[in-house]
Amino acid sequence: MPTLRCLAACLAAVALHAAAAPPPPEAFFSDPDIGEAVLSPSGKRLAITSAKGAKRVGLIVMDLAPGGKIDRVVQSAGSDVVQVRWVNQDRLVFSLTDLGEASGSSRKAPGLFAVNADGSRLRMLVRQTSNFITTDSSHPDGLNWNHRLMMIPEPLPGESNDRVLLAEMGAVQGAYAESPVWINVNTGATRSYTSAVPGNSYHWVVDDRGDVRATLTLQNDRIQAHWLPPGRADWVKLYDTPVLDEPFQIEGVAGDGSLYVSHVPKGSAYRVLARYDAQAKAPMDPPLVRVPGFDFDGHLIKEGGVVLGVRTAADSEATVWLDERMKKFQSQVDQLLSGRLNSISCRRCGHPDMVAVVRSYSDHDPGKLWLYQAKPAEGENRWRALGRIREAVDPDQMAGLDLHIVKARDGRDVPVWVTRPDGAKGPLPAVVLVHGGPWVRGVIWQWNAWGQFLASRGYVVIEPEFRGSTGYGDEHFRAGFKQWGQTMQDDVTDALHWARKQGLASDKACIMGASYGGYATLMGLAKDPDLYRCGVAWVAVSDLELMVQGSWWVRDDLRLSRRLTTPEVIGDATKDAAMLAANSPIKLAARMKAPLLLAHGSEDIRVPLAHGTRMRDALAAVGRAPEWINYVGEAHGFTKTENRMDFARRVEIFLAKHLNP
Known part of the structure; x- marks a missing residue:
């Protein structure tokens, strides 16, 4: 039996633990201490990006020999280093951007620079819209900002490399197009790519030497894939199809010119990786990589032109070494x-x-x-x-993440991710967190900022991979076509009902999300007004007619998708007008009972501010004005540090007010 002194000490320790404040928002949403870590070609040096000890992300180069130096090679007062790559053992290229600037700012366009591993011979290769760093006077100007790094060639043994391949971005039939151009990282001299390639190419697949082996083109709103087989000088057209009907996707090319593609085999539900058979004019069978229960979604791991393995995603990242x-x-x-x-x-x-x-x-x-x-x-x-x-x-303060398969009301299997504080007893107040896209995968097993932030505040976090999400089979993806606000929304609702039946979630719940997730938040409040105590929607679609049809008075970046995919995946502005109206949140404001936190960025051209102001005004008209935030200068997501922290704190206060965790 413990003594009174021991008992008192134990009780004090328990009380201290119970009263300990959760980690602040900065622990979850600030820039990481280590960003990129890239080995030099010889493996004798390591380049790291980090803001540790500075206000901005800089470039650090470590000599990996015993006693080797650690040099802060690039550190700018007004910009951050990203996308670091080695050109050779002594020289690197990197981009500069402003991670602390609002996402809609014109200063966001990154420039491209080259520098020696010791910090000498800094040179601008591609201009930014604003300069953050002084370049050497011998070549103060670079190429226009609309150039991006495509690849760095891998030299043959005994060779040295001093050039990189850039893609000059333009437009072809309203779509982005790319034109390759070589640039010397020492002199800044450029050379156009001279090999004959199919016209109107907007995507290029190159081998490790920088030779183009495959391209995608867009003609008459159809996608064509072209391949230059080994030992041939003439291009072969692989397919010519509508955007949503590509028979396979080109994933990469090996040093010998062989092509790797992903496709959904006949009779299968999931995408696999295979080599392409030139004689059969089809992907080889059996496939090279199959991920049971998941689509192949990854890339080749190559060195010296040899494919060593494949990195893909199952419930977590998976590496298949060949x-x-x-x-x-x-x-x-x-x-x-x-x-x-x-x-x-x-x-x-x-x-x-x-x-x-x-x-x-x-x-x-x-x-x-x-x-x-x-x-x-x-x-x-x-x-x-x-x-x-x-x-x-502190990993000991973080929560566990688990994947469950849940039956929706119509029998469909819906993957649902649950983040729940370790050691939690009984049902917890729930936050249903809906991913954006919607045609993306929402979660993979790893540390996730929003899920961990919410769990640290005492919530169980429910994240459904509703139909329309990618990564869980082609049929699951296509089941979401023309289902905004309908069976896609039912999947979200059913995930919460399941969590309650399992004893994970209490009868207190809020729903939140961004972009499509914001749309699902608004529709959740309208379709199930008694299910949620509150909602948090940011950069949220609220007017389906505006999204599908567009407006002369509202600028967005959806013109191409309206032409190629929107009528099939969301709805036709004319044929499906009644369906779109019935599932447009701004027309359903009178059904919404729960308090709403609504946030937008003033410069968003993916989901323009008009979506937010129209939803705000519709709710105000029925006497339920939301808590409204307009982050000036932000676009489709909040990148300015002070805005990220402000929004996280607002969400924390708002949820606590309505859920009492």
Whole structure:
């Protein structure tokens, strides 16, 4: 039996733990301490982006030899370093942007720069709309801002590389088009891509040498795929179809010119990865990678033109190594860092002198970086800890994330993700968090900022992958066509009902989301007014007629999608007018009873501000004015640091007021 002193101390410890404040919003929504980590071609240097110790994200280069220097190569007072790549062992390219600027600002366009690993010979290659950094006087100007980095060629053994391939972006029939151009990272000299390619190409697939092997073109609102097979000088047309009927998608090309494609095999529900058979004019069978229960959604892992493996997504990230040496190394890493996902990037992959960076992470932990050197210097260990992705996040304070398969009211299987505080007893107030898109996948098993933020405030977070979501089979995706506000919305509702039956969620719930998720929030409040105590919608679609038909008076970026996909996936402005009106939130304001937090960005051209003001006014007209926020300068998402934190705090206060966690 404990003494009174021991008992008092134990009770005090329990009370202190119970009263401990959850981590602040900055722990979840600030920029990570380590962003990118990229090995040099030889594996002797490591480039890292980080804002640690500075106000902006800078570029740091580590010499990985014992006692090697750590240099802050680029640090700007008004911009952030992103998209770092090595051109050769001594020179890198990177982009500069302003991560602290509102997303709708014209300053957002990134520039492209080159710099030596020691910080010398800084040169602008592509101009920004505003300059943040002084370039060398020998070449103060670069190419226009509408150039992006396409790829960096991998030289043959004994060669050195000093050029990168850019894509000059334009327009073809209202769609983005790309024209490749080479640029020398030392001199800034450019050279047009001279090889003959099909006209009107808007997407290029190149091999590791920078040679174009496949393209996509757009003609008469149809997509054509073209391939240049190995050993041939003439292009082969692979298909010519409507946008939504492509028989396969080109995923990449190996050094020998062989083509890798993803497709849904006949009689199958899920997308797989396969090599393309030139003689059969079809993807090979059996496929190279099949992910049971999920679509293939990933990329090839290559070195020296050889495909070593494939990285894709199942319930979590999955790496399928085709190289036996890397398969063995992955197994060793997973045993050493058990209970976590371990994502490997490497140089000299699988060789006796391999160097690798491992990001080891979980649903509780954004991750930690480890360096592995197969041949360390004498007296050094093979493994070295590089640092944590987010130092402010304590994994012990985070929540578990689990995937469940739920039966919707019509019998469809709907994947539902649940984030729930560890050790929680009994039902908790619920937040139904609906992903945007909607034609995307919402969640993968890893640390997720919004889910963890809400769970840290005492909620169980329900995230349904409603029909129309991608990644769970082509039929699940197409089942969402013309179902906005209908069976897509029923899936969201049914996920909450399921969570209550399972004892996970109490009878107190709010719904929230952005973009399409904001639309689903508004429709949830209208279709099930007694189910939710509140709603939080940001950058939300509220007027389906405006979205589908457009307006001369409202600027948006949906002209091409209205022509190619909107009539089929959302609805035809004329033929489906009644359906669209019946599921347009601005026409259903009188049904909404619960309080609403409504936020928009003034410069949004994906879901223009008019959606927000029309919804606000419709609710005010029926006596239910929402809590309204207009973030000036922001576009389709809030990127300015002070806006991100302000919105998170508003959400926290709003939910606490109506859910009393």
